[in-house]
Amino acid sequence: MPGDAALSTRFVDKVPLRHLSLRRWWLSPLLASAMGLPFPPEGPVVSGKMSDIVISEFMDEAAVARLSARFSTLYAPDLAEKPDALKAALAEARALIVRNRTEVRADLIEGADALECVGRLGVGVDNIDTQCCARRGIAVYPAAAANALSVAEYVISTALLLLRGAYLSTSAVAAGQWPRGDLMRGREASGKVIGLIGFGASGRETARRAEALGLDVIATDPHIPASDAAWNEAPRTDLATLLAEADVVSLHVPLTDETRYLIDAAALARMKPGAILINAARGGIVDETALVAALREGRLGGAALDVFETEPLTAEAGAVFADLPNVVLTPHIAGLTTESNLRVGRVIADAVINHLEGRK
Numbered sequence: 001m002p003g004d005a006a007l008s009t010r011f012v013d014k015v016p017l018r019h020l021s022l023r024r025w026w027l028s029p030l031l032a033s034a035m036g037l038p039f040p041p042e043g044p045v046v047s048g049k050m051s052d053i054v055i056s057e058f059m060d061e062a063a064v065a066r067l068s069a070r071f072s073t074l075y076a077p078d079l080a081e082k083p084d085a086l087k088a089a090l091a092e093a094r095a096l097i098v099r100n101r102t103e104v105r106a107d108l109i110e111g112a113d114a115l116e117c118v119g120r121l122g123v124g125v126d127n128i129d130t131q132c133c134a135r136r137g138i139a140v141y142p143a144a145a146a147n148a149l150s151v152a153e154y155v156i157s158t159a160l161l162l163l164r165g166a167y168l169s170t171s172a173v174a175a176g177q178w179p180r181g182d183l184m185r186g187r188e189a190s191g192k193v194i195g196l197i198g199f200g201a202s203g204r205e206t207a208r209r210a211e212a213l214g215l216d217v218i219a220t221d222p223h224i225p226a227s228d229a230a231w232n233e234a235p236r237t238d239l240a241t242l243l244a245e246a247d248v249v250s251l252h253v254p255l256t257d258e259t260r261y262l263i264d265a266a267a268l269a270r271m272k273p274g275a276i277l278i279n280a281a282r283g284g285i286v287d288e289t290a291l292v293a294a295l296r297e298g299r300l301g302g303a304a305l306d307v308f309e310t311e312p313l314t315a316e317a318g319a320v321f322a323d324l325p326n327v328v329l330t331p332h333i334a335g336l337t338t339e340s341n342l343r344v345g346r347v348i349a350d351a352v353i354n355h356l357e358g359r360k
């Protein structure tokens with residue numbers, strides 16, 4: 001059974017009965033066929049109206065319930081992967097809520113005549129044509145800072161893990177080997193320098209935690225003026241100095257024309273020998289081929305990549321990392337935890353409700 005129908009039905013089952021007649025999303029045979037769903041759908045269809053709000057990726061269900069209690073809401077977490085169905089679902093929608101997989105480009109926006117706002121369940125808006133939205137008067141609401149703590153904890157934990165290099169021994173120890181000699185050259189984090197490229201919410205949360213662990217923090221962000229109070233939290237430097245001085249370099253910038261391949265072969269060559277690179281920001285900021293070369297040549301001490309130029313990373317593209325011992329690869333989850341999912345859902349539900357009810 002297609003996921004859309006299953007998830008919508010599952011959700012509707014949790015909505016108080018008094019809302020059902022007004023809140024159940026409407027499905028025509030045409031829309032059903034575009035969405036690859038059975039018609040008639042399972043369960044009751046009692047409203048004659050298309051959805052006001054379309055949610056095309058996963059969202060905390062309590063936040064979905066709040067939206068659905070006020071507006072007819074289509075919660076179809078795999079709609080991001082079905083562009084035609086998404087277009088059809090947006091025919092009369094006033095709000096669209098997405099994560100990073102939904103491509104909100106001109107062709108989608110221009111066909112959505114009633115669209116007033118886009119809620120982004122995260123901070124990166126590189127999947128949204130914000131200029132096209134602005135031209136059409138469509139507000140874009142990112143969940144600013146709502147997942148910064150999760151990102152910061154990811155960065156700190158991977159920095160400690162890669163500096164220490166001692167946590168890959170489980171199978172050897174369990175098998176009766178004792179690789180103590182191989183693992184004795186791990187490094188303490190205390191006293192090392194962490195360089196943060198980008199000093200917005202996640203950069204600052206990372207700085208606070210790094211400082212508490214005894215690291216020295218330096219940061220660069222050309223978009224934050226020197227007079228900004230943010231610089232009370234860490235000394236401001238330039239990119240070249242940061243790369244030359246940091247034992248751990250962590251990225252906290254969006255993907256833009258300015259940041260694409262910011263960490264290329266030349267930038268990697270400027271990093272301290274043995275330094276660690278962490279990218280929990282966006283794929284495309286780091287030249288992955290150049291990074292693999294730097295790791296293979298032993299110039300870098302390790303890398304953690306949570307984001308990739310192409311996501312999901314294919315087995316073919318991932319093969320280049322497979323035999324590198326000092327690499328951590330994760331599937332774009334740095335900002336995603338139980339707690340951040342609740343916060344992100346709450347922030348975006350509030351933003352969309354306020355917008356649709358005229359309290360912008």
Ligand SMILES: O=C(O)[C@H](O)COP(=O)(O)O
Nearest residue numbers: 099100121122123124335
């Ligand atoms: O941009 C972000 O905030 C992160 O990439 C997480 O976003 P996501 O939850 O949509 O992946």
